[in-house]
Amino acid sequence: MKPKRKCNAEMTTDQDFVDCPKNSLWGGSDAIFAVRLVDWQRRCGRRDLPWQGNDPYRVWLSEVMLQQTQVRTVLPYFARFVARFPTVEALAAAPLDEVLALWSGLGYYARARHLHAAARLWVARWPRSCPRGAQEWVQLPGVGRSTAAAIAAFVQGERVPILDGNVQRVLCRLFAVEEDPRAAATAGRLWDLAQSLLPHDSDDMPAYTQGMMDLGALVCTRARPRCDVCPVVDLCAAHCLGIAAELPRKRARAPVPEQDLRWGWYEEDGAVWLVRRAPQGIWGGLWCLPQEDQAPPGAWRAAGEIARLTHRLTHFTLKITVTRYLPQAPRAVEPAAAWGEEARCLAPADALALGVPQPLRRLLERAVDSLAESGNEGERRIGVAKGKFEVLERIDGHDKEIERLLRGGGKP
């Protein structure tokens, strides 16, 4: 698209400034941007999401779930969550383990721990009520400036701006901001711009806030923005300059490093040992296979590697090797003290009811499938059927042994 008018750096005369769309954004009290956006949201925006309304609990819960997570992904988790915990009181009364189990698979598990702590703080400090205004919402753990503003705008119509990824992109284009929006200095400027665009009437805040999100998600998208249907295209400096699709500028990202991880599949009479991970770090508080940072405990013998999983995260790639262990003696063995106090031995189907990280969830699901297939009562084993893993690599020099283990067989 070609620039239709001069803007920003090209402006040299007073007339250029008058012609620049950026000028009309600052054009006094008409608040044309907000008026247009609110009108557009009410006609074309999303109005049927299950958390929309003024229930503070549902709005808060959804905003936390939606942090760094797309709407499509959140929908089934939100439904399960409100079915199990219809109120903040119900959530506060639940054990953390149950919250983590419902959160399992959604990622960023600190959100679940903070959510649980926040629910308890909420009912203790605002009994039969809720935080009033962004200043109070932000006091809940897991609720930062943008999330607090979204809740306050939706529930109470407070005139406070949000600044999530969508809004950053919209503002970078609207004002032709070329700097990295995630740099601290740029963020401050974007917050100011966001504040300056708010509607004057607080009754418009819910539709306006939803409109900013909808505009970013549906029209002002990262790739191929739909400027042809944008309600504020004539106010957009980047469109004026013909660079809307190129903003925000993406910064170069370092290549993602790889990290090796070793898990132990300690199998005992059709069940497998799980340990709770420390609250800090990745998968904090979740149940997982014992991670073999040091030598595995005694009384077990290695029975081959049963899986190699590749798990990609934003900042690095995990290569997980899962080694199967069986008791040395036919009788049950004591859980190793090295695993800490919280260790449980569960059938795979039962383990799936706990909060577990996604790669382990897949592993357990395959084990359940395998049990269902091979279901002989006498020879119950947690075999893993060949070809059922998402990612399974041949392990050099042990193909036959691996194959046999993958079938869940015993000695040949």
Place this chain on the structure above:
DNA sequence: AAGTCGTGGAT
């Protein structure tokens, strides 16, 4: 104040 934290959708 950069690093860390998950998973899946979209291109």
Place this chain on the structure above:
DNA sequence: TATCCAAGACT
């Protein structure tokens, strides 16, 4: 396939 990144917060 590889890459970016999503209704960010916390340390």
